[in-house]
Amino acid sequence: MSRPVGNRTRRAAYALISVGVASAFAITSLPAAYATPSATAVISEVYGGGGNSGATLTRDFVELGNAGSAAYDLAGYSVQYLPGAPSASSLWQVTALSGAVAPGGRFLVAEAAGTGGSTALPTADATGSVAMSATSGTIALVSGTTALTCKTAADCAADGRIVDLVGYGSALVREGSGPATGASNTAAVARGAALGDTDDNAADLTAGTPSPVNSAGGTPGSGDGGGDGGDGGGDPTTPGTVRxxxxxxxxxxxxxxxxxxxxxxxxxxxxxxxxxxxxxxxxxxxxxxxxxxxxxxxxxxxxxxxxxxxxxxxxxxxxxxxxxxxxxxxxxxxxxxxxxxxxSGNALPAAVALSAANVPAAYIPTAGGGSIESLALEPAVYAQDFYESTEGMRVAFSDARVVGASDAYGELWVTVKPDENATARGGTLYPSYDQPGTGRLEVMSLDTTTAFPSADVGDELSGTTTGPLDYSTYGGYNVQATQLGTLVDNGLKQEVTRRQKGDELAVATYNVENLDALDAQEKIDRLAHGVAVNLNSPDVVALEEIQDDNGATNDGTVTSEATLKRFTDAIRAAGGPRYQWRYIAPTDNQDGGEPGGNIRQVFLFNPKRVSFTDRAGGDAVTATSVVKTRKGAKLTASPGRIDPASDAWDNSRKPLVGEFVFHGETVFVIANHFTSKGGDQPLHGRYQPPSRSSETQRQAQAAEVNSFVKSLLAADKNAKTVVLGDLNDYEFSQTVATLTAGRVLTPLITTLPAAERYTYVYDGNSQTLDHILTSPAVTHYDYDVVHINAEFADQASDHDPQVVRIDVSRCRRG
The missing domain is CATH 2.40.50.140 (Nucleic acid-binding proteins)
Structure with a gap:
């Protein structure tokens, strides 16, 4: 019963989200999951066929029962659903509960409705919208409303929050010898009248005709299925009583x-x-x-x-x-x-005007990390409450600045608050967790006959844009335009940074978005132009997201020679130097990213300007370390990796460390691509404040790099070090605080004016994910974020590159 959202059937995930390989599960090898056998609250019946072909009932349900002698309080509890064969990306879906299950009573949780069936459930005691499978899945009764994370029977057995668990069909997560069998479009699995629980789903539940009962004892057709539905007994052309x-x-x-x-x-x-x-x-x-x-x-x-x-x-x-x-x-x-x-032909209701005058400055209420759904709306206080109070209504805005470029799905972002956190080039800045831009709105068009405009950041939708206000998981509230304003092109141009002077070492970072040798020549040429022209041919370029030579083909290939040959040839053709390269090939499918792609960081360097110090011994599993010499610090392996065996780098890119020499001075460069934000809850979601679970691993990665830099400085306090790359986190994040702890590094993004601190645009928020940081000895530098991609509808990558030009001769010496 799942369906597409809005005008799209799919959507690219947040900034370079790593796609994990789904684990292979074997039913015979899984130990049983169990919650201590319950003499009170249990899951008494599960039905996922509601509204499906052949079904009588119109929606799915979960029924709870209480075999005890006292009421079982459900305040703060939830029922949660997991697919029968969960993949790495599967998430538990949560339906919050309240109220209680009476002694000997039942409690009915209604879930998603289908388009079939003819009989409504009795009035539900709680309602969710989970589209459960009719034939295979897992339901858990949970103490708490935070989504479970376990995906095996063994892991769920170890989670003390689970009060009861039922796996049905062929579910891999279940209690006891196996799942309850026989579930279908027309059959539920249910316990017997005594609600016996031996922690063996196969033995405790059997298949039969769905028989939902609510807390009032109501059953389908008993008269407790929602009354007359506001019918009021009138004729078909007379409005009912519900508005x-x-x-x-x-x-x-x-x-x-x-x-x-x-x-x-x-x-x-x-x-x-x-x-x-x-x-x-x-x-x-x-x-x-x-x-x-x-x-x-x-x-x-x-x-x-x-x-x-x-x-x-x-x-x-x-x-x-x-x-x-x-x-x-x-x-x-x-x-x-x-x-x-x-x-027909009636005048439409007046549209609600959206502007700085009526959209509140506060973003969204909080609930200690829990759901805000039960909170009374405060549309005069919170912007998200204001939008929710107009959900489905006609809204309108005028002369709005574009803050997120058009994408392939026919969407763009505007702000109805022109003075809110404005960037230097027309966007809306994301300066802190509590300032996500309350005036941002996504805009789509309901007109399928007219091409959607191609807009860049800083352009304007002139005149009035009007349409119903909708909501989707991608971005939150959006205007489904029945009337779209006229696009005014404000002429945003790609930036070109200056060329480094003869005594300046130019070091750049660029995320080239899953580049491999099978990519179209146009993509390779555009990325090459960015290096040769927009970045003006830096001496060293740290590349993120270089894939192996056959990209996503998952055949064991790990080399990137063909990819780098095509890319450096294109740079040369664009007027750049003949770059050489260094990298360490990862172990197959161990570094995250697109399965089969074997993503990695690569150093390009111009041998006519800078030399690379090669020291053998670096490979995918061997760590490089720092040695103190009479001439200062040196690496045991160059190129090398920082502690690749550390748990911090599980299923993630390992930092690449290299030793360069420029005008007789040694410079250490550490290229990074920290783990993505996959799994974080959205800014606009129902759980507030949102959980940013991915930060845990990035902070561990930052700690590893910080320790390595400290080892360099312990060997030579004046070691010139550049740490750079796609850190997938903000300049105000704990990740950056951990990376810079002890004042061993300076984040150069913070040296720019606030309105220029961004490298990426997501959901209309201009934000910083890519960074260059330098050690204390780097005292004379010129730093620039070069905006060539993130603000444009036509982009070669979704990240902007950046460069630092270091006057090595004037920097502190040992």
Missing amino acids: VHNIQGTTRLSPLAGQTVSRVPGIVTGVRTSGSKGYWIQDPTADADSRTSEGVFVYTGSATPTVAVGDSVLVSGKVSEYYPSSTSQSVTELTAPTATVLS
Whole structure:
């Protein structure tokens, strides 16, 4: 029952997210997972076939039972779902609970609805939107609402938060000898009436006709399935008693979730005929509560909507909270709809103006890392609450500056606050965790007949842009434009840095985005032009994301000779020098990145300007170290890697260290590509403040590099060291603080004016992920971030390069 979001069916992940190889699991080799056999709360029934072909019930459910003699309090608990055969990227999906299970009673958790079936569940005690598999999956009752991370039976057995766990079908995560069998579109797995729990799913649960019971004892067809749904007993052309604002409610979740509502009146304000198909309706008669939206999305599934903008309609359907991802907020929707068109060509409700005058300065409420969904909206206090209070309604903004360039999916970002954290070139800066840019909004178009504009940062959508306000996991709130402003090109140009002087050593870093020898010549030429022309041929270039010679082909190839030959030939053809290169090939599929790609860092250097000191012994698994000599520090292996056996580098790129000589002076260069932000919760998600779990490994990596730099300085306090690369973290992050601890390194990005501190643009936020840092002996330098990619719709890479020019002769000497 999964479906695409917005106008797309897929989306590139956040800044260079490493894609792990899915673990291979063998059922016979897995020990059993178990929570101590419970004499009280258990998972009593699981059904994932709701709304599927042949099903009678319209939605999935999980039923809890209590075999004890006292009520079982569920406050702060959750039920969580994991696919039956989890991959490395699979996440537990969470449905928060409240209330209690009475002694001997049941508690019904409604999950996602399908498009089939004819019978509603009884009124649910809790509602989620997890699209469970009908045939195979795992459900856990959990003390807490933080998503589980275990993906094997053994790991889940060790997690004390799990109160009960049921694996069904062919689930790899289950209790006891095996999963409960027989689940299907028409069959649930359930415990017997006594709710016996021996911690063996295969023995404790059997398949049968779904029989959900709620806390009131209601069953399907018992009259406890949501009442008349606001029907009011009227005729088909008379509005029912439920209005859109009743559906939306005063929090992020609908108070009517899971219920069927009838003949909800509204004017069609937008129609989406691709991706997540459906349309928006808005009640032109608003209530007096600013927290309750008057608009809602009507999801038609695979069927193209037959209504038109301006139609006055009465819509019947089920109220659902659709979660685009496990950590996102939800979209309140009407699903499995039927509609009656009363009239056409009606005036549309007035659009809510979006501007600096009415979008609050605070971003989003917090809940100690928990879900904010149950909090009453405060649209006058928080920008995200303001947007949520207008979810589904017509909104409009005028003359907005583009802060995120158009992408391949027909999307761009604007700001409705022109003075908020403005960068020097027209973007919106991300200067700290608590200033993510409240005026940023993503813009898409519902007009499939007109090409989406190609916009760069600093351009303007002139005039008025209008459309329903939607939400997706990629970026959060967005305007689905029925009227798109006119693009005004403000002429943003790629930067060209100056050439280094004769006594300056120029050292640059550039993430070239999964470059390999099979790439099109156009990509290679554009990246080469960036090195030869925009960076003006630095003496040393540290490259990130060089892949092996056949890219993602997973056949054991680890060399990059053909890749580097094509790239350096293109640099030469673009007017640059004949670069030489050094790198260490990784062990096959051990450094993260695209499976089969064998990503690594590479040094390019101009031998006419700088020499590389080669010392044998460096390989994928051998660490280089520092030796103190009478002439200062030297490496035992050059090129070499920093402690590749450390856990800090698991499934991640290992730093490349090299020893260079320029005008008789030794300079150590350490090229880095820290682990990605994959797995972090989004800024706009339901868990606030968001968990940034990926930081743990980056901080460990930063500590390793910091220790290595300290060893260089211990051998020679005046060792000239340049640490650079894609650190995948911000200048204000703990990662950078750990890397610079002891004042052994200076982050050069902080030496720039605040409005220039960025190398990457994500979700309309101009931010710093790439860095150059220098040791204390590097006292005379000129540093420049060269903006050639991140702000442009047409880009060779998603990162901007940067360069430092060091006057070595004037730097401190030992």
